[in-house]
Amino acid sequence: xxxxxxxxxxxxxxxxxxxxxxxxxxxxxxxxxxxxxxxxxxxxxxxxxxxxxxxxxxxxxxxxxxxxxxxxxxxxxxxxxxxxxxxxxxxxxxxxxxxxxxxxxxxxxxxxxxxxxxxxxxxxxxxxxxxxxxxxxxxxxxxxxxxxxxxxxxxxxxxxxxxxxxxxxxxxxxxxxxxxxxxxxxxxxxxxxxxxxxxxxxxxxxxxxxxxxxxxxxxxxxxxxxxxxxxxxxxxxxxxxxxxxxxxxxxxxxxxxxxxxxxxxxxxxxxxxxxxxxxxxxxxxxxxxxxxxxxxxxxxxxxxxxxxxxxxxxxxxxxxxxxxxxxxxxxxxxxxxxxxxxxxxxxxxxxxxxxxxxxxxxxxxxxxxxxxxxxxxxxxxxxxxxxxxxxxxxx
Amino acid sequence: xxxxxxxxxxxxxxxxxxxxxxxxxxxxxxxxxxxxxxxxxxxxxxxxxxxxxxxxxxxxxxxxxxxxxxxxxxxxxxxxxxxxxxxxxxxxxxxxxxxxxxxxxxxxxxxxxxxxxxxxxxxxxxxxxxxxxxxxxxxxxxxx
Numbered sequence: 001x002x003x004x005x006x007x008x009x010x011x012x013x014x015x016x017x018x019x020x021x022x023x024x025x026x027x028x029x030x031x032x033x034x035x036x037x038x039x040x041x042x043x044x045x046x047x048x049x050x051x052x053x054x055x056x057x058x059x060x061x062x063x064x065x066x067x068x069x070x071x072x073x074x075x076x077x078x079x080x081x082x083x084x085x086x087x088x089x090x091x092x093x094x095x096x097x098x099x100x101x102x103x104x105x106x107x108x109x110x111x112x113x114x115x116x117x118x119x120x121x122x123x124x125x126x127x128x129x130x131x132x133x134x135x136x137x138x139x140x141x142x143x144x145x146x147x148x149x150x151x152x153x154x155x156x157x158x159x160x161x162x163x164x165x166x167x168x169x170x171x172x173x174x175x176x177x178x179x180x181x182x183x184x185x186x187x188x189x190x191x192x193x194x195x196x197x198x199x200x201x202x203x204x205x206x207x208x209x210x211x212x213x214x215x216x217x218x219x220x221x222x223x224x225x226x227x228x229x230x231x232x233x234x235x236x237x238x239x240x241x242x243x244x245x246x247x248x249x250x251x252x253x254x255x256x257x258x259x260x261x262x263x264x265x266x267x268x269x270x271x272x273x274x275x276x277x278x279x280x281x282x283x284x285x286x287x288x289x290x291x292x293x294x295x296x297x298x299x300x301x302x303x304x305x306x307x308x309x310x311x312x313x314x315x316x317x318x319x320x321x322x323x324x325x326x327x328x329x330x331x332x333x334x335x336x337x338x339x340x341x342x343x344x345x346x347x348x349x350x351x352x353x354x355x356x357x358x359x360x361x362x363x364x365x366x367x368x369x370x371x372x373x374x375x376x377x378x379x380x381x382x383x384x385x386x387x388x389x390x391x392x393x394x395x
Numbered sequence: 396x397x398x399x400x401x402x403x404x405x406x407x408x409x410x411x412x413x414x415x416x417x418x419x420x421x422x423x424x425x426x427x428x429x430x431x432x433x434x435x436x437x438x439x440x441x442x443x444x445x446x447x448x449x450x451x452x453x454x455x456x457x458x459x460x461x462x463x464x465x466x467x468x469x470x471x472x473x474x475x476x477x478x479x480x481x482x483x484x485x486x487x488x489x490x491x492x493x494x495x496x497x498x499x500x501x502x503x504x505x506x507x508x509x510x511x512x513x514x515x516x517x518x519x520x521x522x523x524x525x526x527x528x529x530x531x532x533x534x535x536x537x538x539x
Contacts, residue, residue, distance in 0.1 A: 256492060262452060263490035269448040271438040278490075378438030385437070385526040386490025 033340050034070055036118045036131060038109055041066055045193045048109050056108040057237070061086065065101055069119075069129035078126040102127060150185065150243050152230050154223040159185065160282075164220055175284045176201055177217045182285060183307050184231070184241035194238040199337070200307045214239060259389050260290035261300060263382060267363065268292030271378060274370065275341060279319075279360040280390060284310045286319055286360060294340055306339055310357075313337035318348035319357045324376055330364070339364070347371040349379040351387050358390035359383075404508055408467060408474035411506065411513060415462045415480075418454050420447045428514040435518045437489065456493075457482030465501075474506040474513075484529060491529050500525035 034041045039050040046063055049055045058066070064086045069077060079098045087097055102121075106113035118130045150157040155166020159182060162173035173181065180201045184192055197203075198210045214233070218225040230243045260278045267276040275293035279286040288295070288305045297303045311320040314335050318325040330336045330346040343364035351359035361379050365371050401409075407426065414422050423443050433440040433449075440446050454460065460482030468475035481499045484491070502520030506513045 259487035259490050259492040262456075262487040266437070266449070266452065266489055270440055270445050270452070272441055272445060374439055378436075381437050381523070382489055385523075388530045389490050389492055 034066075034131065036109065036129075038111060038118050041070075041109070043067065045196065050109075050111065058105075058108065061101060062105050062108070065105060066129070069127065070131060073129060073131040076122040076125050076128045080126075082126060098126070150181075152221055152243055155221060157181065157221065162283075171220050173217070173220065176203070176213065177220070178283060179285050179307070179309065180213065180217060181221075181241070182282065182287075184239065185243075186287075186305060186307070187240065189240060189242065191234045191237045191240045197238055200309070202309050202312060256389055257289060260386070263361070263386050264290045264292040264296070266382065267361065267379065271375060273363045273375065274366065275343075275364045277339070277362045277364075279308070279315060279362065281310070281319065281358050281360075286310060286315055289359075304340060308337065314346045315348045315360050315362050318362075319350050319360050322350050322352060322357050324349040324380060326371060326373070326376055328368070341366060344368050345371045347376055347379065349376065349383050351383040351390060353387045353390055358387065361386075402469055403511060404469045404471070404474050405467070407508060407511065407513065408469060408476060408506065411474070412462060412464065412476065412478075414450070415460070420450055423447055426513055428509060428512045431514055431516075433516040433518055436520070436522045452488065456484055456486045456488035458485055459483050472508050474508065476504045476506070478502055478504075488529075489526070491526070494529050496529060498525050498528045500528075 033043065039048055041048050041058070043063060043066075046058050046060075047055055048058055065082065068082060068085050082098050102119065103113070106116060106119055110116050110119060120128045120130065122128050149159060152166070155164050157164050157173070159178065162175075162178040164171045164173060180197070183197060183200050194207055194210055198206075201213075203210045203213050211233075214231060215225060218228050218231050222228045222230060230241060232240050232242055234240055260280075264276045264278050267273045269292065273292070275295065276291065277288050277295050278290040280289045281287075286308045288302055288307070291302050295303050308316045310316050312335070314325060314327055314330065314333065314337070317335050324347070326345070326347045327333050327336075328345055330343045331338075336343075336346070341364055343366060345365045345368065347363045347365075349361045350357045351361065361383055363371055363375065363379070410422065410426055413419065414426065423446060427443050427446065429443065431441075431443055431446060433446055435449075440449050460480055462478050462480040464476055464478050466475075466477040479499060479501045481497065483497045484494045486493050500521045501524075502518065504519070505517040507515040
C-alpha cells in the first residue's frame with residue numbers, strides 16, 4: 001500500500017523544490033498533503049501533525065527538503081543532490097547545512113529523533129524518506145456541533161443572522177464578515193492560516209486586504225479594535241478566535257449529521273464512489289457536514305472540514321446554478337478548489353428544497369471516467385430524497 | 396418448505412427472497428455471482444460486498460422489514476418477482492433522519508441467472524413513493 005495520499009506527481013503542477021515557493025505564493029491549494037508513518041505533512045499550511053495530535057510549524061527550507069525527499073520517496077538521496085536542489089550549492093560542497101537541517105527536521109517529524117521511523121540516514125551517502133505503508137491514525141477533529149452564538153466581552157453575536165448586540169449598540173455583520181467569523185469559530189481556537197482564511201471567505205488582494213477585512217470585523221466585535229482580545233493575529237501564521245462559545249445548536253444536529261453520513265456512506269460504500277462529501281448551506285457559505293472516503297476520520301468526523309462560498313469553486317458554482325455539474329478535467333478548470341485529494345474529476349449535485357439550494361452532494365475521483373452520468377442520475381434522486389433533512393436558509 | 400418439484404430457478408428465487416426476510420446476508424455468497432450487479436433507481440451496485448453494504452444499511456434503517464410476494468414468474472434464465480414490503484424506519488437512511496414511521500412500498504425485480512446463481516438484478520422498487528411517505532422527495536435538479 002502506498003502511504004502517500006497526495007504525492008505531488010501531477011504532470012502539470014507537480015512541485016519540485018525549485019517551484020515550491022513559487023507555487024505556494026501562487027496558490028497554496030496546489031500543494032499536497034503527504035502521510036508519513038509518524039504523521040501528516042501539510043504543505044499548504046506548512047505544518048506537520050503527529051499521530052499524537054502535536055503540531056509543529058515547518059520552515060520554508062524544511063518544506064523544500066521534504067518536497068524533494070517526497071519526490072524521491074523511498075530512494076536514497078545524496079547530500080550533494082539535496083544541497084544543489086534546495087540550497088543551490090554546487091556538488092561536492094563541504095557544507096554541513098544538510099545534516100543540520102535534517103537534525104532539526106527529525107525533531108519535528110520523528111517521535112524519537114535518535115531512532116528514526118521515516119527519515120533515515122544512508123551512511124556515506126545521504127538520506128531516505130520512507131513513505132510506504134499504512135496511513136497513521138490522526139486525531140479526529142472535534143465532532144461537537146458548531147456553536148451558533150458567541151458571547152464576547154463587548155457583545156453577543158448570533159452567527160445565524162449576523163446580528164451583534166452589545167456596548168456599541170446593535171450592528172449587523174456583512175455576509176463576508178459572518179463567513180469569516182464562521183470559519184474561525186469552526187477552527188475552535190486553532191490558528192486558521194491566512195491564505196486559507198482569505199480563500200475560504202473570498203478575500204483577494206493578499207494579506208493586506210485580509211488584515212483590513214479583519215480590522216473592520218474587530219471594529220464591530222471588539223471593545224477596542226486596536227487592542228483585540230478575541231480576534232487575534234498570530235504573527236507569520238494567520239488568525240484565531242479566542243472566545244468562550246455558547247453552545248446553542250438550533251436543532252438536533254446529531255440526528256441530521258447521522259442522516260447525512262448515511263447518504264455519504266451509500267454513495268461511497270454502495271455505489272463505489274471514491275470520495276463523497278455532503279455540504280450544508282449556511283447563508284452564502286457551503287459547509288462540509290458528512291463524508292465518505294479520505295475526508296472521513298476514524299470516528300466518522302470530518303477531516304479538516306472546509307467551507308466554500310456560493311458561486312466559488314466547482315461546488316459553489318453548481319450550488320449557485322442549482323444544476324448538477326460533472327467536470328472531467330477538474331484541475332484544469334479555473335474554478336477548481338483542491339480539498340485533501342487532487343481530483344481528476346468532480347461531480348457536484350445541488351440539493352434543492354422548495355426550489356432553493358440547501359446543500360450539495362459532491363464526488364471527486366482520481367480515476368478518469370469513474371464519475372458517470374448514471375452516478376449523476378443516482379445523486380439527483382438521492383438529493384431529492386435527502387432534501388427534507390436540510391434546513392432551508394431562507395426560513 | 397421447498398418442494399422437490401420446484402425448478403432450480405424457483406428454488407433460487409425463493410432463496411433470494413429469504414435473504415431479505417431472514418436478513419441473512421451470508422447467503423449472498425452462494426446465491427450471487429462475484430460479478431453481480433444490481434441496477435437500482437438510486438445507483439448501480441456492483442459486487443457482492445457492495446450489495447451487502449446496501450442491505451446492511453437498509454436493515455439497520457428498517458429492522459422489521461418484511462417482503463411479501465404478490466406474483467412470481469420463472470423462466471430458464473430469469474426470475475421475476477412482484478412484491479410489496481413493509482417496515483418501520485428506525486435509523487437514518489439515504490439522508491433521511493429516523494422517522495419511526497411504518498411504510499409500505501411495492502416493487503418488481505427481474506433476476507438474471509447464470510449457472511445457478513444470480514448475476515444481474517433490475518430493481519424497480521417504488522423508492523420515490525416510499526421516500527414520499529417519509530417526507531421526501533423534493534423536485535429533482537436537472538443537469539444543464
